[in-house]
Amino acid sequence: MEMDSWPLMAKCRGQQDDLFPDGADQKRARNICAGCQVRAECLAEALDNRIEWGVWGGMTERERRRLLRQHGEITSWRRLLLDAPH
Numbered sequence: 001m002e003m004d005s006w007p008l009m010a011k012c013r014g015q016q017d018d019l020f021p022d023g024a025d026q027k028r029a030r031n032i033c034a035g036c037q038v039r040a041e042c043l044a045e046a047l048d049n050r051i052e053w054g055v056w057g058g059m060t061e062r063e064r065r066r067l068l069r070q071h072g073e074i075t076s077w078r079r080l081l082l083d084a085p086h
Helices: 025-033 038-047 061-070 077-083
Strands: none
Touching: 038 061, 038 077
């Protein structure tokens, strides 16, 4: 898959406004991500680019910030999440 083509396959395609809620509604928005075939690509995009708003790859802003703080040594989330052998 092309690096930039994953949004076309996202389960949330056309629902982006639902993925940028305030506060507690973020947890509800994560349900949109459940079962998405490009969830890892989405999460890697948000982590690598330090995207601060919205739900990406099933993680809220707060969850992503915590993950980034805990794993500051990781330079490429894309490589970790997508290129590593499973």
